Amino acid sequence: MALETLAASRCFDGEQLRLRHAATTVDCTMTFSVFLPPQARQGPVPVLYWLSGLTCTDENFVTKAGAQRYAAEAGIALVAADTSPRGDAVPDDPEGAWDFGLGAGFYVNATEAPWRDHYRMYDYVVHELPALVTAEFPLRDGQAAIAGHSMGGHGALVAGLRNPDRYASISAFAPISAPSQCPWGRKALGHYLGPDPTRWRAWDAEALLRDGASARPLLVDQGGADGFLEEQLMPERLAAACADAGVEATLRQQPGYDHSYYFIASFIGEHIAFHAERLGAA
Numbered sequence: 241m242a243l244e245t246l247a248a249s250r251c252f253d254g255e256q257l258r259l260r261h262a263a264t265t266v267d268c269t270m271t272f273s274v275f276l277p278p279q280a281r282q283g284p285v286p287v288l289y290w291l292s293g294l295t296c297t298d299e300n301f302v303t304k305a306g307a308q309r310y311a312a313e314a315g316i317a318l319v320a321a322d323t324s325p326r327g328d329a330v331p332d333d334p335e336g337a338w339d340f341g342l343g344a345g346f347y348v349n350a351t352e353a354p355w356r357d358h359y360r361m362y363d364y365v366v367h368e369l370p371a372l373v374t375a376e377f378p379l380r381d382g383q384a385a386i387a388g389h390s391m392g393g394h395g396a397l398v399a400g401l402r403n404p405d406r407y408a409s410i411s412a413f414a415p416i417s418a419p420s421q422c423p424w425g426r427k428a429l430g431h432y433l434g435p436d437p438t439r440w441r442a443w444d445a446e447a448l449l450r451d452g453a454s455a456r457p458l459l460v461d462q463g464g465a466d467g468f469l470e471e472q473l474m475p476e477r478l479a480a481a482c483a484d485a486g487v488e489a490t491l492r493q494q495p496g497y498d499h500s501y502y503f504i505a506s507f508i509g510e511h512i513a514f515h516a517e518r519l520g521a522a
C-alpha cells in the first residue's frame with residue numbers, strides 16, 4: 241500500500257492531514273497525522289513528533305490539544321503517531337484491559353511472544369515514521385524534536401534520551417517517568433520484554449538517566465490534580481534522577497490541572513515555543 245491520504249483540511253493557513261500506510265516495523269497498516277504550517281509552502285520546516293497516551297490514536301492530539309495555531313506561528317510541522325500496532329492480526333490484552341495491548345504499545349520493541357511480531361513501536365516512531373514523512377513532506381532532515389503525554393511522555397523521554405543526535409529537545413506532559421516502578425509500566429514491560437527487570441532499564445527514563453544517558457533540553461509539565469500522579473507517574477523520581485545525573489531540566493508542577501487534554505491544551509503553546517527555540521524555527 242502506498243501512502244494514502246484519508247483526510248486533508250486547511251487549518252491556520254496550513255494543512256492538517258490524516259494518512260495511512262503499510263508499516264514494515266510493526267507489520268500492519270498504520271494511521272498517523274501530519275500538520276504542515278504555512279511556511280512549508282516556501283520550503284522544508286522543522287518537525288515535532290507527538291506520542292499520545294493509553295487508549296489514544298493519532299487523533300486525540302490533533303482534535304483536542306489546539307497545537308496547530310502555535311505550530312503555524314512557529315513554522316513547525318507536527319507528526320502525531322498512533323499508540324500501538326492495529327488490526328485483526330495484532331494480539332490484545334487477554335482481558336481486554338485498556339492499559340495494555342491495543343492502544344498501549346508503550347513505544348518499546350517487544351521481545352516476547354506473542355507481542356514481538358507487531359509491538360515494535362519504538363522502531364516505528366523513531367525510525368520508520370520519520371523516514372517516511374521526511375521523504376514525503378517538506379521537513380528539514382535532522383531538525384526534529386519529540387513530545388508526548390503520559391505513556392507518550394514516557395515514549396518521548398525514552399526516544400529522546402536514547403537518541404540525543406536525532407532530537408534537538410524533548411518535552412512531556414505528565415509522563416510515566418519510571419515505568420519499572422508503577423503498575424502500568426510493570427504490566428506492559430513484563431509482557432513485552434519479559435519478567436527480568438534488568439531488561440526494562442533501556443525503556444525507562446529514570447533508569448536511562450541513572451545509567452548515564454546524555455540528555456537534550458528537557459521540559460516537563462505535571463498537573464497537581466492529576467489522579468494518576470502518585471501511583472503511575474512519579475515525577476519525583478524523574479526530578480531526582482535528573483538532579484543526580486546533573487541533567488538540566490525544567491520540571492514544572494501546574495497546580496489544579498488534571499491528566500486530560502484540557503491540561504495539554506493549556507500549556508502546548510509553551511512546549512511548542514520551547515522546541516521552536518531549540519529547532520531554530522522560523
Ligand SMILES: N[C@@H](CCC(=O)N[C@@H](CSC=O)C(=O)NCC(=O)O)C(=O)O
Binds near residue numbers: 293304390392500
Ligand atoms: N479509558 C480510561 C482512561 C484512559 C486515559 O486517561 N487515557 C489518557 C492517557 S493515560 C496515560 O497514558 C488519554 O490521553 N486519554 C485520551 C483523551 O482524549 O483524554 C478510563 O476509562 O479511565
